[in-house]
Amino acid sequence: MNYRLLYFASLSDAAGRAEERVASEAGDVRALYAELAARHGFTFTPERLRVAVNGAFTDWNHRLADNDEVVFLPPVSGG
Amino acid sequence: MFAISEAPIDTLRLQHGLEADGAGAVVCFEGRVRNYNAGRAVNGLSYQAYIELAEAEGRRIVEEARGRFEIERVSCVHRVGDLALGDVAVWAGVSAGHRAAAFDACRYVIDEVKARVPIWKREHYADGESGWLHPDGTPVSG
Numbered sequence: 001m002n003y004r005l006l007y008f009a010s011l012s013d014a015a016g017r018a019e020e021r022v023a024s025e026a027g028d029v030r031a032l033y034a035e036l037a038a039r040h041g042f043t044f045t046p047e048r049l050r051v052a053v054n055g056a057f058t059d060w061n062h063r064l065a066d067n068d069e070v071v072f073l074p075p076v077s078g079g
Numbered sequence: 080m081f082a083i084s085e086a087p088i089d090t091l092r093l094q095h096g097l098e099a100d101g102a103g104a105v106v107c108f109e110g111r112v113r114n115y116n117a118g119r120a121v122n123g124l125s126y127q128a129y130i131e132l133a134e135a136e137g138r139r140i141v142e143e144a145r146g147r148f149e150i151e152r153v154s155c156v157h158r159v160g161d162l163a164l165g166d167v168a169v170w171a172g173v174s175a176g177h178r179a180a181a182f183d184a185c186r187y188v189i190d191e192v193k194a195r196v197p198i199w200k201r202e203h204y205a206d207g208e209s210g211w212l213h214p215d216g217t218p219v220s221g
Contacts, residue, residue: 008127009199009211052197055131071129077212078126078157078198079110079169079189 001025001066003032009074015040029053030060033072042072049073080154081137083128083198088156088167099151102174104181108189110169112162116212120205126159126168129197133157140191148184150175155188157198 002023007015015036026032029051036042046060050073053062064070080096090109097105112124137155144153155171162168171188175181203209 006129008129008197009201012127013211050197052129052132055135057132057136071132073129073197074199074211076193076195076197077200078128078196079193079200 001027001064003064004067004069005036006069006071008071009077011040011042011044011072011074014042026064028060028064029058029062029070032064032070033060036072044072044074048075081134081141082156083130083133083137084156084158085160088158088170090167090170093154093156093170093172096154097152097172097174099174101176102151103176104178105172105174106178106181106185107170107172108185109167110189112164112166112168114164116202119202121164121202122205123164123203124162124168125201125203125209126157126162127199127201128157128159130159133196133198136196137192140188140195143191144173144184144188147187148173148175148180149177150180150184153184153188155192157192157196159198 004021006019012018024035026035052071054069094107114121141153151174153173157169171185173181173184200212201209
């Protein structure tokens with residue numbers, strides 16, 4: 001399946017890009033993160049991140065569909 | 080009202096938006112860029128947001144404040160982009176019949192925004208380095 005990834009803050013720096021399209025066999029967000037963490041050298045464990053699919057927060061077992069937009073969110077630091 | 084803004088925050092205009100005949104108290108909070116953090120001299124900040132989700136989560140927080148406190152008006156705006164020392168990074172304002180609810184609701188909004196809204200701060204240090212910040216205050220390389 002194909003997914004659209006958006007990256008922010010230190011994940012964007014590590015990936016060297018703000019977004020990308022990936023073709024992957026990963027069927028849920030946890031598997032997709034493991035794949036991308038290995039590829040880009042992300043050091044965050046899933047416990048430190050939140051995840052959003054198609055613009056809404058969700059959980060790590062969320063099943064993905066073709067063309068989903070997936071975002072792994074580093075700990076926030078607004079204000 | 081909650082918004083992410085690329086332009087400087089017009090605090091006076093926002094304050095006028097809190098006016099209501101029943102508002103005996105108005106509390107506004109301004110978060111500003113300061114020149115140090117964790118012992119390092121800071122020249123400026125850059126904020127990045129996942130705008131779609133940040134605005135949705137910010138609106139949720141504002142609605143929660145309405146439900147929890149006896150208030151008239153509530154709004155909050157957070158900047159993104161490059162900010163200089165003294166610039167307003169975030170503004171939260173509440174009007175209410177009485178001061179206790181106004182203080183409590185304003186505190187609630189700013190605390191929840193800092194904890195939940197997907198916005199990230201990058202500090203630019205006087206020595207030329209920069210780094211993304213996390214809630215524990217430790218910079219992440221990049």
